[in-house]
Structure formats: C-alpha cells, structure tokens
Amino acid sequence: MAISVVFEDGEDNASAMASMFAGLIQANVEQHPEREADMLQLSGKSVCIEVPDIEEALTLEFLERQLLVRNGKKGNPAVTIAADSDVAMGMSLMKIGLAGMPVYWDGAGRDVVRALVRRKLKINRPWRIDVLNPLTRLFSVV
Amino acid sequence: MAYDAFSDEWAKAYKDEINKSPVYKQAAATWEGSVGLVVEAEPENNFPQTTGVFLDLWHGEARDVKIVSEADAENAQFVIRGPYSRWKQVAKKELDATKAMMQGKLKLKGDLPTIVRYTKASQEMTECTTRVPVIYPDEVPA
Numbered sequence: 001m002a003i004s005v006v007f008e009d010g011e012d013n014a015s016a017m018a019s020m021f022a023g024l025i026q027a028n029v030e031q032h033p034e035r036e037a038d039m040l041q042l043s044g045k046s047v048c049i050e051v052p053d054i055e056e057a058l059t060l061e062f063l064e065r066q067l068l069v070r071n072g073k074k075g076n077p078a079v080t081i082a083a084d085s086d087v088a089m090g091m092s093l094m095k096i097g098l099a100g101m102p103v104y105w106d107g108a109g110r111d112v113v114r115a116l117v118r119r120k121l122k123i124n125r126p127w128r129i130d131v132l133n134p135l136t137r138l139f140s141v142v
Numbered sequence: 143m144a145y146d147a148f149s150d151e152w153a154k155a156y157k158d159e160i161n162k163s164p165v166y167k168q169a170a171a172t173w174e175g176s177v178g179l180v181v182e183a184e185p186e187n188n189f190p191q192t193t194g195v196f197l198d199l200w201h202g203e204a205r206d207v208k209i210v211s212e213a214d215a216e217n218a219q220f221v222i223r224g225p226y227s228r229w230k231q232v233a234k235k236e237l238d239a240t241k242a243m244m245q246g247k248l249k250l251k252g253d254l255p256t257i258v259r260y261t262k263a264s265q266e267m268t269e270c271t272t273r274v275p276v277i278y279p280d281e282v283p284a
Contacts, residue, residue, distance in 0.1 A: 016246025024254045031255060054245050085241045092258045141255040 178218030
C-alpha cells in the first residue's frame with residue numbers, strides 16, 4: 001500500500017529534513033505494509049519534530065493514507081519531539097519487538113533512553129504512547 | 143605523504159583506510175551496494191570540473207574506490223552530491239555529513255531506510271576520509 005505525501009508549501013519548498021523524514025515513512029510503509037495500521041492509528045493527529053542543532057522543525061499530519069508535511073511547528077501537535085540530528089536519526093534504529101512495542105534494551109534502544117535521561121531527547125507528552133509507539137514503528141528502519 | 147584531493151592516488155588511499163577500519167567492517171558487515179559521491183565543480187576554488195567517486199562496497203569491504211565521471215557516479219545505487227567546498231568541510235570535520243544531508247547541504251539519492259540503517263557505517267566512512275592526508279586545490283599557493 002502506498003501512502004501519499006503532500007508538502008504544504010510544495011515539494012520544491014520543502015526542507016531537506018522534511019523530505020527525508022517523509023520519504024523515510026513512505027518507504028517504510030511500502031516495504032512493510034503492516035505499518036499501514038500505524039498510519040491509520042495516527043489519523044487525525046499531528047506530530048512536531050524539532051532538530052535544534054540544524055535549526056529545523058517540521059510538523060507531520062497524519063490523514064489516513066496521506067501524510068501532510070508542514071515546515072516548522074504548526075497547529076496543535078499531539079506530541080512535540082526535540083532532538084539533535086544524531087539522536088533524531090538514532091530513533092530510526094530502534095527495533096520493534098513483541099506486540100509492536102519498541103525495544104529499549106538493545107544498543108539502539110539504550111541510546112534513546114540515555115538521550116531521554118540526559119535531556120538530549122525531549123518529548124513534551126511522553127505519556128502519549130498512542131502516538132509515540134506507532135510513530136516509532138513508522139520511522140524504524142530495522 | 144599527502145594526495146591531491148579526489149585524485150586516483152587519493153581514491154586508493156581512501157580505499158585502504160576504509161579496509162583498515164574495524165569499525166567500518168562491523169558496521170557495514172551486511173551492506174551490499176555501490177555509493178557514488180558527486181563533487182560539484184567550484185572554479186573559484188580551483189576545482190574546475192565536477193568529479194565522481196565510485197565506491198564498490200560489499201559486506202564490510204571496499205572492493206574498489208575510483209575516480210569516475212559525474213555520470214558514472216550517478217549510476218551508483220546511492221548517490222550523495224554536493225559542491226567541492228562542502229565535501230572539503232566534511233573531510234575536515236567542519237561539517238557533519240548526516241547534518242549536512244538533513245539540511246540539504248548534501249543531496250542524497252537512494253533507498254532511505256537502507257541509508258539510515260547504515261548510519262554508523264557512513265559515519266565511519268567519513269572518519270576514514272579525515273585520515274587521508276590531502277592537498278586541497280584551493281589551498282595550494284599560486
């Protein structure tokens with residue numbers, strides 16, 4: 001199942017980071033069709049990702065089988081994640097384990113936990129696992 | 143001994159550095175695929191012609207690294223493109239390659255999940271670049 005990606009300001013005006021993250025989700029869903037369920041679970045919600053070391057931010061709005069990508073922080077995201085670029089990329093290396101839960105005890109998972117503890121990864125609503133778990137699955141390349 | 147940047151001798155030295163790296167060997171143990179680096183011309187920096195670097199990488203080994211045309215580099219499975227001055231910044235560790243791609247300072251083409259999966263390998267390849275002594279054309283006295 002293919003999902004469509006729409007850039008609010010047009011593909012030519014999308015930031016490189018926005019193109020990269022959107023492309024990653026799109027490719028992951030194509031390669032793992034079961035992740036369509038995660039797109040549907042996130043439908044109607046948005047997530048903001050801020051990457052301060054490169055001064056970039058984007059908002060991803062999930063609309064069933066469409067991903068709307070907006071430059072910057074827009075609207076009222078369900079969750080805002082702030083992480084430097086290496087941590088943000090590291091989150092994609094998290095494995096997905098039993099019952100679709102992210103694995104926190106292997107190398108990549110421990111890196112994420114360490115980043116959280118050291119406040120190099122900040123999540124404004126960490127209790128929103130209804131958003132964070134499917135988002136992690138959509139980003140995971142493992 | 144220092145090598146002219148992006149020369150055949152530099153390519154051989156770079157290949158040797160990659161193959162000497164146990165970190166790369168482990169991080170890229172399952173990597174299969176070619177990588178093309180396109181170094182765009184900057185005549186003002188004494189780099190008059192766009193040059194390609196073709197890396198034949200297989201299971202933790204650089205089977206070949208050679209200087210090629212732009213077109214040949216573009217035929218690789220994964221292509222990273224940027225101007226000469228950006229590549230020089232990366233080689234001198236003044237610019238992180240992952241950040242550069244997220245900022246659009248280096249343009250990336252290829253299957254994104256695969257590239258993200260091997261982030262550690264690509265980071266080590268950048269480290270290997272920094273270990274090759276280089277003579278940059280814009281630093282040669284006139």
